Amino acid sequence: MINYDLQKIRAIVFDLDGVLSAETITLATDGTPLRTVNIKDGYAIQLAVRMGLQIAIISGCKIEAVRHRYEGLGMQEIYLGAAVKVKVYEEFKQKYGLSDDEVMFMGDDIPDLEVMRLVGCPVCPSDACPEVRELSCYVSQHRGGYGCGRDVIEQTLRAQGKWLKDERAFGW
Numbered sequence: 001m002i003n004y005d006l007q008k009i010r011a012i013v014f015d016l017d018g019v020l021s022a023e024t025i026t027l028a029t030d031g032t033p034l035r036t037v038n039i040k041d042g043y044a045i046q047l048a049v050r051m052g053l054q055i056a057i058i059s060g061c062k063i064e065a066v067r068h069r070y071e072g073l074g075m076q077e078i079y080l081g082a083a084v085k086v087k088v089y090e091e092f093k094q095k096y097g098l099s100d101d102e103v104m105f106m107g108d109d110i111p112d113l114e115v116m117r118l119v120g121c122p123v124c125p126s127d128a129c130p131e132v133r134e135l136s137c138y139v140s141q142h143r144g145g146y147g148c149g150r151d152v153i154e155q156t157l158r159a160q161g162k163w164l165k166d167e168r169a170f171g172w
Helices: 039-050 064-071 085-095 110-116 130-135 148-159
Strands: 011-014 054-058 077-079 103-106 121-124
Touching: 011 085, 011 148, 039 054, 039 148, 054 085, 064 077, 077 085, 085 110, 103 110, 103 148, 110 130, 121 130
Parallel strands: 011 054, 011 103, 054 077, 103 121
Antiparallel strands: none
């Protein structure tokens, strides 16, 4: 269980590589890095969006196929090529009038630490680096790319009474 008052959460922000995709990247024959996606993470993301949570990605990744995938799930805030994630996080927070204690951030590696130190609810997958695990108020039992996104979204929606609340839960 996440050690935080999840009823406060209005936004969940994810890193991509090592969180919503596995930490190993396959290269296409032209050298383009390919990402994995988890279907259960996808279901939870689209449900969270329909239930009114702001769901975002802040990633150094620059692959537009990522944008296409997550826009298809209803996500509007997809920040790719974010070299310094904290700057993007501050812009996102201001855009939606969020305070740090209303935000959960799931990261897995050193570039995520700066944002994770600011948010109220820093969380990580089970295979995150030691520094991230130490800072997190919750370490998912799932590895990055293998359902950790679903884990934290489901816990948040359950705490808010929005998990399987109505017919929106049974469709895409």
